[in-house]
Amino acid sequence: MSRLPQPLGRTGSGRILFFTGARQNRSSRILPVFLPFLGCPGHCVYCAQDKQTGHTDSEGLRAILAEAAKNAADLPPCGPQERRELAFYGGTFTALPAADRASCFELLDALRCEGRIRLARCSTRPDALSPAVLDELLRHGVDLVELGIQSFESEALSLSRRGYDRSAALAGCRAVTDAGLSLGIQLLPGMPGSTPDVFLDDVRTALSLSPACLRFYPCLVPEGTTLARWFREGRFAPWTVEQTVRTLGEALNMAWQAQVPVIRLSVAPESAFDAALLAGPRHPALGALIQAEALLRAAENAVNALGRAPERLTLPQSCQGFMYGDRGALKPRWQALGLGPERIAFARDASAAELV
Ligand code: SF4
Incomplete structure (x- = not known):
């Protein structure tokens, strides 16, 4: 390496x-709204968002937004220094049907009007960003767009059946920053086709695109995914914990020295997700081990x-x-x-x- x-x-x-990353990890308090698989063109080979978020895609947008509004109603208005943020996570926000996005914006506009949130972000794919949809995000005061890039390497993207290549991934990142929005980049070290060298190149590329934050999600093998079948067939082997700690330690140090916050180093614990894991670099202190190595x-x-x-x-x-x-x-x-x-x-x- x-x-x-x-x-x-x-x-x-x-x-x-x-x-050393000190003071880089201070994020605003986030009010998450999970939209598992909503707007996605298909289920990606490694993705188990229903298990990861504890929500199912059959819940329906209306029910998800109603629950979020109920939770938000208990929050007091933000104090003068408070940076509370509404985050539409999961799914492909910018590919939701227009009427569904409008329902999300209704919630966002109402909470901002009441002073219960100050900032907003959404996550989406790099190939789902038309100028019109970026303009819509700006008009509704979305501040940051997190792109599930996973890798900038065309071969890894193809092996993982992401449906876009390096140039589309780069174009998506540039479209976000050119529109005046802050950019978050999510990478998936250990996905099919990703080696430590490929991942470290991905991090270099990501840092060159002036992101506001990065997330690293070491690739795991949840039951019920195509990756689980590939794993059983011997066509895919996840990284070990040791390889993950070594490689992400190097990557995290690169981000620290570039002063770009890495706001996740592993998938958040979720009992249904952990129970469904077949294989992969899962460790209760993975983030701390990676920080120590970095x-x-x-x-x-x-x-x-x-x-x-x-x-x-x-x-x-x-x-x-x-x-x-x-x-x-x-x-x-x-x-x-x-x-x-x-x-x-x-x-x-x-x-x-x-x-x-
Ligand atoms: S990885 Fe992203 S685009 Fe693929 S199914 Fe999951 S949420 Fe949708």
Whole structure:
């Protein structure tokens, strides 16, 4: 796997500054509205949104919106500093029938009018973005569009039967930002055709498109999907937890140094989904393991850039809980860097790490 150049900052006094994701993960409080499979042109080979969200596509849009309105009615209006956000997740929002999108916008407009939300986002596919629909999103005050890109590699997209290629994925991202909307990019490391190198190239491409945020969803094998059949037939093997931690650790460090927040590192826990999993890199602390690997790689790059034995590393306090990995497994690698516990300090309000 290639080691990527990191934008480390060397100050005049020979100190190296680098980022660790501290302060990047502060998101607004989100009021999610799940629209499983609604608007989708078909069921993608790995997708089990009904199990993932705990909602079924037979619930119907009317029932989903009624429940969301009921939940929102209990919320007080946003305070002056509050950034509460309505999020239409799942499905393909921009390919919903126009009348269904209008019903969603009705809810959005009402909640914004009442001051219960300030921001809004939706998720969709990169090949479902006409100028008219982007204009509609802007008119209704949608701020951010998350695109389920999954990969920018045409072969992986084809093997996963996504129905678009690299150029369409790139065009979709550019259409969002050209329209003046913020862009979120979702990637699916380990999907059919995706290797660690393909995924790291995907991350480089994603970062070059000026996204407001990324999400990484390591590919899992839920029962009832085409992928489950391929897995049983020996035509697909998911990544291991170790491979996922190594590769996503590298990717997360790239995003940290580019100062782009990665707002998910695995599928959120959901009992129905976990019960239906056949295989794949599932671990209760996967996000923390990936963060630990990313931090260590950032520190390794910083020590290399320093070019001498390090004297002291000061980390943001938020790193303290995860830096040594599962039961201290990464301690020997920190020691090997010359950074035993006696050389590491934590600073409560630091937004970057400092190595001297
Ligand atoms: S992956 Fe996206 S487009 Fe495919 S079925 Fe799931 S929600 Fe729909």
